[in-house]
Amino acid sequence: MLALLLAASTGAAAAAVPTGNMPQPWELDTPHTLRSGIVFGFTLGGGLAGASGYPNNSTQIGDPNYYSGSGWMGGTGETIFAMGALADYVNVGFWYGAGVFRNHDWRSVGEAGGLRVEAFPLVRLFPRLQGLGLLAQFGVGYGNLKSETPGQPESEGTQSFAAAGTFYEWAFGRVLGGHFGAGPSLEYDAIFSRPFERHGLVATARLVFYGGP
Numbered sequence: 001m002l003a004l005l006l007a008a009s010t011g012a013a014a015a016a017v018p019t020g021n022m023p024q025p026w027e028l029d030t031p032h033t034l035r036s037g038i039v040f041g042f043t044l045g046g047g048l049a050g051a052s053g054y055p056n057n058s059t060q061i062g063d064p065n066y067y068s069g070s071g072w073m074g075g076t077g078e079t080i081f082a083m084g085a086l087a088d089y090v091n092v093g094f095w096y097g098a099g100v101f102r103n104h105d106w107r108s109v110g111e112a113g114g115l116r117v118e119a120f121p122l123v124r125l126f127p128r129l130q131g132l133g134l135l136a137q138f139g140v141g142y143g144n145l146k147s148e149t150p151g152q153p154e155s156e157g158t159q160s161f162a163a164a165g166t167f168y169e170w171a172f173g174r175v176l177g178g179h180f181g182a183g184p185s186l187e188y189d190a191i192f193s194r195p196f197e198r199h200g201l202v203a204t205a206r207l208v209f210y211g212g213p
Contacts, residue, residue: 034123034130034171035085037178037211039093043185045204046076049101051108051145053155053196061195066153068145073108075101077189077202081116085210088130091118095137099189101200107146110191110198112161114139131170131183137163141191143198157193164188167206178211 052069060066076099083093096113116137122129141161146154165187173180185206191198 034088039083041208042080043204043206044078047202049200051198056195068153068155070106073101073103089120089123110143112141133167135165143191155196157196159193181208
């Protein structure tokens with residue numbers, strides 16, 4: 001009798017589980033629906049930055065007689081990038097950017113290039129905000145600080161660049177099998193080396209083209 005009851009309960013449990021409706025392994029690898037293909041884009045905008053440092057000369061680095069500091073400066077910056085959309089939630093590729101900032105007493109020019117990563121963390125968790133992204137940039141940067149008054153010490157350096165920020169993009173304008181995306185972006189940038197460093201906060205407009213749907 002016990003054996004019959006066990007067999008009956010096992011059969012009922014097996015019948016209650018619709019194994020034919022379980023997701024198959026190939027169904028878990030869903031295709032791109034929002035972003036795919038090659039990604040080309042640029043950002044353009046303005047913000048605030050401050051720079052300081054010494055001439056790129058080992059005998060003058062650390063000597064307060066050669067130190068210069070700008071205080072806050074206003075200016076503009078632009079970035080171009082080429083990436084690949086690896087999934088709906090991540091783009092990876094390369095970038096190059098430059099910016100010029102100045103105030104009444106100082107002028108600073110900076111440029112950099114390297115690796116760029118964009119992530120869209122809410123694509124699956126909260127689809128209404130699927131266009132919200134986070135960005136990070138790493139690479140090599142150059143910057144300088146020059147006085148508008150002749151005879152003042154100047155500083156410059158080439159070494160590292162890092163940036164982090166956030167942006168939002170709306171998709172529009174399907175063309176040539178792809179589509180455009182546009183929106184605002186806000187990022188913090190830093191160029192830093194032994195003799196020189198510059199830090200800035202820049203708000204930009206972003207325009208990109210995705211080669212796939």
